[in-house]
Amino acid sequence: MSTPGKNLSSYDPSLIPPAGNLKIAIVVSEWNDQVTGQLARGAQETLIKHGVNPSNLLIMQVPGSFELPLAARMLIESNPLDAVILIGCVIRGETPHFDFISQAVAHGCMQLGLDTGIPVIFGVLTTNNLDQALDRAGGKHGNKGTEAAVTAIKMASFNRS
Ligand code: DLZ
Helix, strand or coil: CCCCCCCCCCCCCCHHEEEEEEEEEEEEEEECCHHHHHHHHHHHHHHHHHCCCCEEEEEEEEEHHHHHHHHHHHHHHHCCCCCEEEEEEEEEECCCCHHHHHHHHHHHHHHHHHHHCCEEEEEEEEEEEEEHHCCCEEEEEEEEHHHHHHHHHHHHHHHEE
């Protein structure tokens, strides 16, 4: 459930730990790329704003949100990462695909974090229509990519401590 009035780009910068030495991957779904491009940009800008070195950022694309958890697992297994951010946008259509994809990626994201001990952050919008998605990809409700980046820094720092 979304929180009424909550802006996804709002956070208290004084609560963000130093991020200078973190290595973070962002995996971006190509489906609904006008939305996921904005989410990825929000995440990338926020990480760099808080000190993540651009050379320590790994940005990869996958065909759709369903592929995000497996791609993240491949990256974790082949790179020393502090966190992985999954970026996707699943929009409800006429068939039940929305429920299958949303549940699969949410479950895969959580399970991968539990299995590997590496924070895997759910930067996936699940909306009823494109307007709701755009509102949360740099529109009137902020940018979920920013929220995901802040969560990645906090969880990576938690893991290192
Ligand atoms: C097939 C599909 C559909 C119908 N809708 C979306 C969507 O709204 N968002 C998204 O990220 N991906 C969608 N996909 C693609 C699936 O995630 C996946 O890439 C394909 O089913 C192939 O496994």
